[in-house]
Amino acid sequence: MKESRQRAILRILGRRKVHNQEELLKYLEKEGIKATQATISRDLAQMKIVKMHNPEDDSAFFSVPSDSLQVVPDIIHSVSGIVSIDFSGSLCVIKTSPGYANMIGAVIDTKCGDMVMGSVAGDDTLLVVLRNDASSEDFKSHLMEKIPGAELKFV
Amino acid sequence: MKESRQRAILRILGRRKVHNQEELLKYLEKEGIKATQATISRDLAQMKIVKMHNPEDDSAFFSVPSDSLQVVPDIIHSVSGIVSIDFSGSLCVIKTSPGYANMIGAVIDTKCGDMVMGSVAGDDTLLVVLRNDASSEDFKSHLMEKIPGAELKFV
DNA sequence: GCCTTTTTTGTAGAATTATACAATGTTGTA
DNA sequence: TACAACATTGTATAATTCTACAAAAAAGGC
Numbered sequence A, B: 001m002k003e004s005r006q007r008a009i010l011r012i013l014g015r016r017k018v019h020n021q022e023e024l025l026k027y028l029e030k031e032g033i034k035a036t037q038a039t040i041s042r043d044l045a046q047m048k049i050v051k052m053h054n055p056e057d058d059s060a061f062f063s064v065p066s067d068s069l070q071v072v073p074d075i076i077h078s079v080s081g082i083v084s085i086d087f088s089g090s091l092c093v094i095k096t097s098p099g100y101a102n103m104i105g106a107v108i109d110t111k112c113g114d115m116v117m118g119s120v121a122g123d124d125t126l127l128v129v130l131r132n133d134a135s136s137e138d139f140k141s142h143l144m145e146k147i148p149g150a151e152l153k154f155v
Numbered sequence C: 001g002c003c004t005t006t007t008t009t010g011t012a013g014a015a016t017t018a019t020a021c022a023a024t025g026t027t028g029t030a
Numbered sequence D: 001t002a003c004a005a006c007a008t009t010g011t012a013t014a015a016t017t018c019t020a021c022a023a024a025a026a027a028g029g030c
Helices: A002-015 A021-030 A037-046 A066-071 A101-111 A136-146 B002-015 B021-030 B037-046 B066-071 B101-111 B136-146
Strands: A050-054 A059-063 A082-088 A091-096 A116-121 A125-130 B050-054 B059-063 B082-088 B091-096 B116-121 B125-130
Touching: A002 A021, A002 A037, A021 A037, A037 B050, A050 B037, A050 B050, A082 A136, A101 A125, A125 A136, A125 B116, B002 B021, B002 B037, B021 B037, B101 B116, B101 B125, B125 B136
Parallel strands: none
Antiparallel strands: A050 A059, A082 A091, A091 A125, A116 A125, B050 B059, B082 B091, B091 B125, B116 B125
16 A cells, blocks of 8 residues: 555656645545545655755745655666667667656666766656766666666667 | 855755754854744745655755755855865766765756766765866866866865 | 564644745835 | 835744554564
């Protein structure tokens, strides 16, 4: 129950701006998941999800920072979000579902540190810089091994 | 007043874990800055500072995410936090005061985008990937020009 | 199965944070 | 200086989030 609820929370936050916990509760209910504010308060803390402010329009919404996800590995690994993967030299461009780039970047930094020099993530695009001695083929197979679901996306 | 208070907030959050706004208020007072909870609530929102949770020990503290800082450019540019700068090929490793790496990474991404491919920041270490056609010397002088205080740190 | 231990959850209320409003301060213009 | 326009702040309170506690559910051990 808890795991699928947290998975649903990630999915919802990746798609919409959610401004408070009551609102998140409503979206969860639409997916048939019932819970209370107290429960998702604990979920958000556990998942290290933060409330971000947008000074432009004075709004606030929940956001999943890039380093949040090693805390709940079981969840991340079952959420892929990867749309496409392409290479150009030692650069790898990964397109993701909206909002997922940071998360996937965090997983890659953690799981593929030996062949990755670093990564920069936008909202739905992730740029991975491979080390000089790492081939794109090596990186591909590493990804397939470490991120369940990734293999489906290679065309 | 507001600007120096926000500068002080960045300095404080870079050095200590602050768990709520009342606590931040006390640290500010120690620096001779008087304000109310309402004021720093607005400051934190404007600076896009978030409250992060640590599920390990059930604590929470304020944190400055990497993309927070373009919002308050006047402030960032007067905070250095750089401890050391080293190069290895087209890689640049910048050690910073604890908590400052993200912030400095954001400044470098913004100010040195033409010679920087991307950067990844930990808590006190920043890895900058230079473009192939940018020399470390070019990057150094660019840094010195763009980040007041940086020149002091080159040994 | 039955008992124990641990985890998850809801309720209710405490703690924290955000904000409407009024007041004060600041900036620019003449 | 005097005025208007705008920005910043404090007060009081509203809104939101967290958490102590008890109950329920799940996981292990025998």
